[in-house]
Amino acid sequence: MKLLIIGSGGREHAIAKKCLADPQVSHVFCAPGNPGMEKDGIDLIAITESNHPALIDFATTQQIDWTFVGPEVPLLNGIVDDFQAAGLQIFGPNKQAAMIEGSKAFAKEIMLANQIPTAAYRSFTNSLEAKAYIEDKGVPIVIKADGLAAGKGVVVALTIEEAFGAVESMLEQNVFGESGAKVVVEEYLAGEEFSLLAFVNREKVYPMVIAQDHKRAYDHDLGPNTGGMGAYSPVPQISQQVVDQSIREVLQPAAQGMIDHGTPFVGILYAGLIATKEGPKVIEFNARFGDPETQVVLNRLESSFPAIITALLANQEPEIIWNDQASIGVVIAAEGYPGAYQKGMVVPTDAPDTAQFYYAGVAKNAENASLVASGGRVMLVEVTASDLATAQTEVYQAIDSLSLNEMFYRSDIGDKALSLARKSSKTL
Structure with a gap:
């Protein structure tokens, strides 16, 4: 089989690598992909996610068996609709169905209509009305941009001032553009x-x-x-x-x-x-x-x-089996992320034997062809082991062996599960 993956991040790297590991698959193309993927034998195609005609032409010419869409933006731009109209196999929701992510208000309506448990909420396009609702409900409270905001359009406000500031930034200052032209204000859920x-x-x-x-x-x-x-x-x-x-x-x-x-x-x-x-x-x-x-x-x-x-x-029943191993992945990010961040730092390419690298915000340095940071989230280091404690130890040992100038990472991924497990074992 020849497969096409749409996208360029760590998620698409993982999907493409998983596909290429299958003996039935001869080629995996990623459009546009990133140069870090090439180390795993993934073929990069210099076509952007938004260029549907060029992607359709490539899939047709190369006789791609099916295409898999990684990111949300092409889904909301109708890439599935366009591929299907061209008679091509593609996996992902069409433009209308993708609105379950594209609009938080739409998702809330689906939940309300189908008795799906979620936080109480209201949607607003007027900041004064939103502020009045917040004053009535009190804090903590959650303010969300209705549309896509790359994971940054959610504010958990612990004070009224913080909540008002979030509303003003979205509805008055337009920090998220059209994505923040409507906000969803919902109750804070603990758990x-x-x-x-x-x-x-x-x-x-x-x-x-x-x-x-x-x-x-x-x-x-x-x-x-x-x-x-x-x-x-x-x-x-x-x-x-x-x-x-x-x-x-x-x-x-x-x-x-x-x-x-x-x-x-x-x-x-x-x-x-x-x-x-x-x-x-x-x-x-x-x-x-x-x-x-x-x-x-x-x-x-x-x-x-x-x-x-x-x-x-093919509308057939798939065989799906999961193993009982443990996996931990730690993101390596550029200093300053999620705000203005550093670029151009050399990125590690030689993974320790115990770890895997999944690249996201990387590019090639034209001078020496080395990988350099070009995005906020640069890469992810992953380890699979028999249990979480072993996986955590090994993933941080792997990271400690890397040179990560002007990059940072969290040192507590998995801590919550492990601390709870330790507490549980003490009470037995």
């Missing part, structure tokens, strides 16, 4: 967060193993929100009972609700969840794989990833 992803084919839902992401920039969940600073799987502090309840009360009603709404979903459905005292509730939906969750979840997939996608595209 343990986790990510539950699933392969979805209309009403059919095939859950993946769960992961936990770390959104804040710095250790101990401090600093601004980012696109994700690391992840791990499994998440032992989330019971299988809670996962089963989430599948039953969130994923399955969401898939059926999208059909009932006239926007059936085919692709990867991501539920960002929080285990509250009242049970699991939805924080957000995404219409694609998460990053950095993909880099740890796919390392626990025993079955053939290409075979799963091929089966789903």
Whole structure:
């Protein structure tokens, strides 16, 4: 098989590498990809995600068996619709179905219509009305840009002043442009967060193993929100009972609700969840794989990833088997991220034997062809081991061996699970 992956980040690197590991796959192309992927034998195609005609022409000319869409923006721009209109096989939701991520207000409407547990909320386009609602509800409270904001359009406000500032920045100062022209103000939910992803084919839902992401920039969940600073799987502090309840009360009603709404979903459905005292509730939906969750979840997939996608595209039942190993991924970011960040630093290319590198914000230095940092999240270092404690030890040993000038990372990825496990063992 010859496959095409759309996107350029660490998520797409992990997807492409997983595909290329399958003996049935001869070539994996990534458009546009990044030069760090080439070390794993992935072929880069210099076509941007937004150039649908050129991508369609490439897929047709190269006789690509199917295309997989990594990021959300091309989905919301209708790349699936365009490929399907050209008679090409592509896996992902169409433009209408991708609105479950493209508009938080739309996602909330789907949840409300299908009794999917989530935070109480209201949507606003007027800042005075939003502020009045916030004053009435009090803090802590959550303010979200309605549209896409690269993981940065969410403010958990602990004071009224902070909440008002978020509303003003989105609705008055237009920091997120059209994405922040409407805001969703919702109640703050307390509990343990986790990510539950699933392969979805209309009403059919095939859950993946769960992961936990770390959104804040710095250790101990401090600093601004980012696109994700690391992840791990499994998440032992989330019971299988809670996962089963989430599948039953969130994923399955969401898939059926999208059909009932006239926007059936085919692709990867991501539920960002929080285990509250009242049970699991939805924080957000995404219409694609998460990053950095993909880099740890796919390392626990025993079955053939290409075979799963091929089966789903043919409306057949896929074989999906997960291993019981543990995976931890730590993001290496440029100093200053998620604000203005450094660029041009030399990026490590030789991974220790125990670790894997997944590249994101990298480019080639024209002078010596070395990899240099070009984005906020530069790369992710991942280790798979028999248990979380071993994986954590080995991933940080691997990072300690690297030269990371003007780059930083969180040193506590996985700590929460391990500290809870230690507390649990002491009470036994």
